[in-house]
Amino acid sequence: MVLDSGDTAFILICTALVMLMTPGVGLFYGGLVRRKNLISMFALSFVAFAVVSIQWVLFGYSLAFGPDIGGVIGGLDHAMLAGVGFDGDGIPDLLFMAFQMVFAAVTLAIITSAVAERIKLSSFIVFGFLWTTLVYDPLAHWIWGGGWASALGILDFAGGIVVHISAGWGALALALVIGKRAGFGQYGMEPHNIPMTLLGGALLWFGWFGFNAGSALAADGIAANALVVTNTAAAAGALAWMGASWINGKPSSIGMISGAIAGLGAITPAAGFVDPASAVIIGVVSGLICYYALLWRLSRNLDESLDAWAIHGVGGLWGTLALGIFAVAGIGGVAGVITGSPAQFGLQLIGAAAALGYAFAVTWICAKAVDLTLGLRVSEDEEYVGLDISQHGESINA
Numbered sequence: 001m002v003l004d005s006g007d008t009a010f011i012l013i014c015t016a017l018v019m020l021m022t023p024g025v026g027l028f029y030g031g032l033v034r035r036k037n038l039i040s041m042f043a044l045s046f047v048a049f050a051v052v053s054i055q056w057v058l059f060g061y062s063l064a065f066g067p068d069i070g071g072v073i074g075g076l077d078h079a080m081l082a083g084v085g086f087d088g089d090g091i092p093d094l095l096f097m098a099f100q101m102v103f104a105a106v107t108l109a110i111i112t113s114a115v116a117e118r119i120k121l122s123s124f125i126v127f128g129f130l131w132t133t134l135v136y137d138p139l140a141h142w143i144w145g146g147g148w149a150s151a152l153g154i155l156d157f158a159g160g161i162v163v164h165i166s167a168g169w170g171a172l173a174l175a176l177v178i179g180k181r182a183g184f185g186q187y188g189m190e191p192h193n194i195p196m197t198l199l200g201g202a203l204l205w206f207g208w209f210g211f212n213a214g215s216a217l218a219a220d221g222i223a224a225n226a227l228v229v230t231n232t233a234a235a236a237g238a239l240a241w242m243g244a245s246w247i248n249g250k251p252s253s254i255g256m257i258s259g260a261i262a263g264l265g266a267i268t269p270a271a272g273f274v275d276p277a278s279a280v281i282i283g284v285v286s287g288l289i290c291y292y293a294l295l296w297r298l299s300r301n302l303d304e305s306l307d308a309w310a311i312h313g314v315g316g317l318w319g320t321l322a323l324g325i326f327a328v329a330g331i332g333g334v335a336g337v338i339t340g341s342p343a344q345f346g347l348q349l350i351g352a353a354a355a356l357g358y359a360f361a362v363t364w365i366c367a368k369a370v371d372l373t374l375g376l377r378v379s380e381d382e383e384y385v386g387l388d389i390s391q392h393g394e395s396i397n398a
Contacts, residue, residue, distance in 0.1 A: 007090045010219040011099055017210025018102040020203055022049045025109040027200025028261075029116060029306050031193040032254075036386025037117045038192065039394050044115075044124060048108040051128045056101040057081055060132060064100065064140035071148030074141050090218055099214060100144075104136050107163045111363075113308035114171035117181050118377045121391045123370050130366045131170065135359055139166050143351070154351035155327075155334065155344070157226070158215035160269025160320040161355045168265075168313020169356050170363035172304055177367035178376045180303035182383050194254060201257035205234055208264045212271040225331060226271035229279035230264065236283025237263020237290075244291045255291070262290035262311045266319030273323055273332035282322045286315045317352055324348035
């Protein structure tokens with residue numbers, strides 16, 4: 001196997017871009033919570049990165065990409081990165097490991113949406129370790145590590161299933177276990193810093209170029225196509241969400257950036273298989289359905305606080321199915337319904353349904369186990385004063 005210096009440099013840059021998405025999530029979420037919980041939301045994203053970084057080296061990478069065991073999970077042959085070195089096919093194995101690690105980290109950061117303003121830091125650390133091991137790693141193996149889904153022909157270019165369905169539908173399960181914030185639905189919990197959220201969204205949009213283009217694992221035409229369709233779907237999603245919200249009131253800036261992220265989540269699984277024209281459709285539909293998913297959540301009085309489910313879960317589900325509709329054989333080697341091959345849509349439906357059910361059920365079990373043993377949420381008094389002080393002993397006013 002021969003290393004390619006250009007591909008290696010490209011993936012090094014993409015790895016750094018994806019790493020930047022985790023603090024981007026912190027900024028995005030931090031602006032959406034009340035002022036007394038800003039440090040807490042930042043900290044949860046950084047803690048997510050730290051927890052996954054250690055778990056991935058210990059055994060997470062091996063569970064995801066080790067030798068297949070029954071199509072379900074990888075073996076422990078690469079625990080402590082045994083056998084993961086400087087050699088590789090185009091890029092070093094060690095770099096591939098790091099690229100996949102930052103994917104896992106941002107996925108755990110996304111799920112913090114469900115527990116904003118009410119989770120114990122210690123409980124999140126335990127939950128994060130369990131969740132990455134029992135939810136993320138198996139899904140990554142199913143799709144990317146040689147598991148049953150990849151053997152069946154189910155596709156996910158950069159994480160519609162592995163990242164967005166797992167985090168979004170996992171967030172819904174986690175929110176149901178931890179319960180609503182005190183006072184939710186009784187008084188306003190408006191974002192305290194909208195420019196911060198917009199900055200976080202901008203960093204996510206920027207980092208997503210490395211997220212999707214880097215998933216080609218080479219500096220080639222597929223990477224270029226992935227970058228273009230990524231930007232196109234994000235822009236279409238932003239305009240679609242903004243337009244829908246405009247009809248119902250005023251076009252909020254939070255809605256615009258939320259629509260962009262919805263478009264980004266939807267194009268992620270399809271980025272290596274569809275053309276720019278299809279990316280417009282994928283982005284528009286994602287912006288609309290994710291907006292109405294958010295409205296549905298609010299109508300049901302569900303406190304999945306920062307809408308990982310509505311944006312990532314619903315957007316990732318749509319994008320996974322859209323791959324089976326719009327895939328062009330001349331780009332990624334597979335065809336979708338529009339180009340004359342309905343079989344791929346059926347496979348995508350199977351993969352999405354399996355991942356959704358697995359992520360929701362196992363997340364619920366992990367959350368319930370932590371809640372019964374350690375307790376997931378802080379006390380009522382701690383929630384009242386805010387997690388910045390009660391969990392970290394810090395305040396942005398200090």
